[in-house]
Amino acid sequence: MKYLLGYDIGSSSIKASLLDVNTGRCVAAATTPTTEMGMDVPQAGWAEQRPERWWQEIINATQKLQNGYGFEGGQVAAIGITYQMHGLVLVDKAGHVLRPAIIWCDSRAVELGNQAFRDLGEDFCLDNFLNSPGNFTASKLKWVRENEPEIYAQIHKIQLPGDYIAFKLTGELQTTVSGLSEGVFWNFKKQAIAQELLDYYGISAELLPEVVDTFAIQGRLTAEAAQTLGLAAGTPISYRAGDQPNNAFSLNVLNAGEVAATAGTSGVVYGINETLSADSRSRVNSFVHVNSTLERPKNGVLMCLNGTGILNSWLRRLVGDLPYEQLNQLAAQAPVGAAGLSFLPFGNGAERILENRPSAASLHGVQFNIHGREHVVRAAQEGIVYALNYGMDIMRSSGVQVQRVRAGHANMFLSPVFREAFVNAGNLTLELYNTDAAQGAARGAGIGAGVYASPKEAFGGLELISTTEPTPALREQYQAAYSDWLTLLDRELRPAELLLA
Template sequence: MYYIGFDIGSSSVKVAIVDAATGENLAAVHEPENEMEINAIHSDWAEQNPDTWWKYACIASKRAIKESKIDASKITGIGISYQMHGLVVVDKQGTPLRDSIIWCDSRAVNIGNDAFNGIGKDICADKLLNSPGNFTASKLKWVLDNEKETYDKIYKYMLPGDYIAFKLTGVFNTTKNGLSEGILWDYESDSVADFLLNYYGIDPSLTPDIVENFSDQGAVNTEGSEASGIPVGATVNYRAGDQPNNALSLNVFNHGEVAATGGTSGVIYAVTNSKKSKESSRINNFAHVNYAKDNQILGKLMCINGSGIQYRWMKDNLAANSYEEMNNKAGEVPVGSDGLVVIPFGNGAERILNNKNVGSQYCNLNFNKHSDGHMYRAALEGIAFSFVYGMDILKNDNAVINVIRAGNDNLFRSEIFSNTVATLIGHEIEIYNTTGSVGAARAAGLTDGDFKKFGDNITQNDHVMTYMPLKNKAPYEQAYNNWKTELEILLKNK
């Protein structure tokens, strides 16, 4: 028997097939070859056609089946990971009424901010654990205010993963986890946040039925089977947003465990059993994949926009041939980069800086002393310091950090970067060779709720290496303090 996993991103759709008994990855593909288009009709808008996701999901599904050389009739379970916070609105036939307003669209910022103040910050913090912000609920309010004719035709609103599940099964439903990602979940009453929908003037009946995250959420119908190549009767057993799913893929389920990603942007996702939060804007709190009424496990998510994009920019613009070359030159430079400091926040406003945009800065550059190797090391250190800075904010907001787990396909592959983070936070960083689509596929078999066995299999099969904190912490602390001094100077001037 086999499971198939989908990871619906904004740049591509990834599909993996795993052996149901062992979790072995048999195929992993992505479509399209180039990135999917994001439509930006106006500044700060970002939209995609949901049927584009479905199109590439089907192409990738059939391709994965072919490349794995399996008997497709033996696929029994489906897991779905998807880009968080998007809005899909459909009519009674399930036809999208407009393009999806996706995660990086910021048109609803003021709507969410006004609701935060109008409802009351304390109420939002207690019931939503977040500001309504620029999330799915606020985007739906934007449709009501600006496209009333479209709103009046809505039968159900959905998250991107809900739409893919509908296309496979013909069933409209969602999960608590998904609703929490859209700031649509009331943690006090453990129910849909109807008080927020009522405040926005949105009909609560537009919310789909709620199913448990690890359960039979619908069986593939004839239409879904013909399009995807997955057999009729295979069941959707799991779905989650990409960051909670990334944590699942890395065996991050328990209080004190942290999943980290250092791609174009950086994400720190700390799992906690505490619902106390002083940070309703800089940190977002979501129901984790194993959240339940009697096990209220949350994920505290912190996003750093200026992360790997800084290092990629340097590779593309400083005549470096490869990241390996950059890392080798950086390794010849001492900790602290001989005083050179890089502030990496050059990818827009940063939530961890209270939405200030300080840009990327090179501080203390000395033409007689510093080389390209210094610039590479200072960049790696600057990005690492931003992660540590974010983790300090998380720890001050009742998060506990005992261990960090990360994938083997991003900045954490850099010894300088990982050693810097591990040494400053005082905890090891475990590196795993896995992906979101593989994690989603494996999760299709988690309906038995045995998270320990699931995690043990990941540790046995996917663990690559562990970075331990270095004993000589002093030079790292001095370099970090120098970095924070330069950052504080910039923040005072903004």
């Protein structure tokens, strides 16, 4: 019996999934820790995690997987990695981490990126990088250069979170073109390193790791890592991708016009196109997709809402640590529109769909004689949906056809209220599949190692669980509620616009 092992390095937890090569089905999975990993917040708007913690949880998840499902390390044919995007890990020549990772929802570099956008020229950045440098990895590295010069001087290589885990597995310092694009280190027009941005920031390209293919044998498990994990030395690591390109891959979203979504810690909608198009205000972003080639480039257009699962988790603690299933049942007890209660879910760092404005979550329309827990929970779930739809409207205006969306049967898509609001507010069809990020990484490893000859062969075990369609009556109610939510958002943003003018 042969297996494929996938690791998902999230900001809340680490997950490991084991797939049977022959059936393509997940036979075992493990998630650690049992309580969500926290983020360090040294200052308001900052967010950090220790990469060493990710590695320890990789060890813990692997041991948990082995304890729960008896397999031998030598039965693992290949390993794949997916990871939280946009994080910055710095290592010295000995491979030691120099400081905590500055992760995806950290806002400290926003103004540096905005200034680069202005100085390099908005048209130049959008034509070449398809993005504003914004709050992405390159801008975070510039922040370290300006504010922590003693640390910057020790940097041997920078890494994304998945690159760091791959380094711990193989001893190789590497990244991918898709990874470079997520940090705005990539010039789409030239199909090369974004040298113009590096020169502007005063950053040497020598700090970037070696580039390897997304689907390829990128390295092999070292004897030390193998002993630590209870796996076999020499096992190939043959796939790595950021969480959103990988989520799309895990759902077999590989071609122009196909769209994937996820609603975990952050909420994301990700659609594939084959054109070098960009939103004029960089509210949605483009990255190199996992199956892009020089001959036939494919990009993923991504809208992200930071305050998604983290809002649901906050609500869960607020109402007494109810299981998520009971939280979803509570939401269903309130009517569509939550009896006039509205939630703006922008409380987890600068939101790109709001042009990186400083923002906070807010609850509006509270009536003490009307509203209870159920209304607050429903308003929060609907607010997340409306914010996602706001981002999808931007994607639609950029030429991405968002009509049929695929997602894994997980996280907030487990909520009937969330699903109902998602399809009716957006007037779209939602398909849920029996997969997750770690399974996607395992399938990718199978392709990269040659275990599977093609994506079609790799997705033999992928099954459609349910399809949800909009209905006329509910569509009318949700779109009316969405219109009210947009009016509220416009009112809340108007003062910020005046201040920026």
